[in-house]
Amino acid sequence: MSFGSDTDYWGFADTRNKLQSSSRNPTKSEAQCLDSNGDVAAATMYDSFTEQSCVYRRCHDSAIVLYDTTTSIDFRAGKVIGGYVITGIEVSTNNTERPEITISGRSTSTADGSINKYDPTDLEIVGSRKATKIGATVDSVSKLTGSSGSLAVNTAIVLDSLGVASCLDVYGGRVEATNDYVGCTGDPGAAVDTGWTVSSGGGDERENTAYGTGSISVFKNLTQM
Numbered sequence: 001m002s003f004g005s006d007t008d009y010w011g012f013a014d015t016r017n018k019l020q021s022s023s024r025n026p027t028k029s030e031a032q033c034l035d036s037n038g039d040v041a042a043a044t045m046y047d048s049f050t051e052q053s054c055v056y057r058r059c060h061d062s063a064i065v066l067y068d069t070t071t072s073i074d075f076r077a078g079k080v081i082g083g084y085v086i087t088g089i090e091v092s093t094n095n096t097e098r099p100e101i102t103i104s105g106r107s108t109s110t111a112d113g114s115i116n117k118y119d120p121t122d123l124e125i126v127g128s129r130k131a132t133k134i135g136a137t138v139d140s141v142s143k144l145t146g147s148s149g150s151l152a153v154n155t156a157i158v159l160d161s162l163g164v165a166s167c168l169d170v171y172g173g174r175v176e177a178t179n180d181y182v183g184c185t186g187d188p189g190a191a192v193d194t195g196w197t198v199s200s201g202g203g204d205e206r207e208n209t210a211y212g213t214g215s216i217s218v219f220k221n222l223t224q225m
Contacts, residue, residue, distance in 0.1 A: 005019050006019075008022065008054060009022055009054050010134075012056055012210070014059035016062070016127065018056060018059050019054060021055045022053070023053050023055070028047065028048045030046075033067070040130075046159070046164070049110075050084075050107040051107075052104065052106070055101070056103075057098055057099070057101075058099040061189060063124050063127065064135040066123060067119060067120055077089060077118040077124060077151050077173055080118050085107075085168065087170065088105070088152045089101070089103055091125060093125065094146035094147075095144075095145050095146065098127060099125065099127055106155070108165070110167050114167070114180050116170055116225070117224065118151060118170070118225065120151050121149060122135070122177075122220065132144075134148070134149035134179065136198075136218050137188070141183055141184060141185045141188075142181045142184065143181060144179060145181055145182055148177065148178050149177035150175065151174070154172040155170055171224075174222060175219065175220045176219045178201075178218075179215065180215045181214050183213070185214050188211075188213055190202065192216070192218050193218070197218060198216065198217070201214065202214070
């Protein structure tokens with residue numbers, strides 16, 4: 001099929017989550033041998049793998065579900081699906097559209113049971129068409145206009161004697177979020193939620209033809225499940 005996006009690599013699409021786009025990008029590393037003039041005399045490609053990503057749009061008002069043991073839904077960071085491990089999940093909202101979910105990862109030969117997992121619960125927000133807070137709350141004189149939150153992990157990879165990936169694990173799980181808002185009846189402001197830490201923002205911007213706006217960025221370090 002040449003029109004549209006019909007390949008759901010992660011299997012996340014259903015009646016409530018609609019696939020918007022998907023991509024797969026092979027990548028390799030290169031080892032070079034330079035001669036006395038600094039020119040490449042020989043080169044070898046190694047550590048070949050493929051990155052993949054899918055974008056979905058929520059089409060239901062209920063909460064987005066990324067991990068639920070009772071229904072066997074499992075899109076945790078570190079989960080292996082079809083030979084690809086999830087290394088990143090992002091959710092974004094605004095006041096004019098329904099939430100957008102992006103799941104990304106890379107190919108691996110390591111079994112799912114050998115890779116650590118990180119819980120994506122902080123990204124399981126409501127699916128309705130509205131700006132939804134993630135990790136911070138605007139004050140009584142402000143209105144939330146948009147937000148984005150992401151869960152990302154680092155990868156630890158062991159290469160064999162020929163530079164081929166032999167095993168993989170993930171570590172350093174972290175959730176980061178940004179909330180944008182506007183001050184409608186006073187100076188724009190927001191406060192961090194319990195369990196989160198402010199990384200930047202909290203100020204405001206002004207111009208002579210608009211209400212003051214602000215943005216706050218927060219994060220939460222996760223523990224392996």
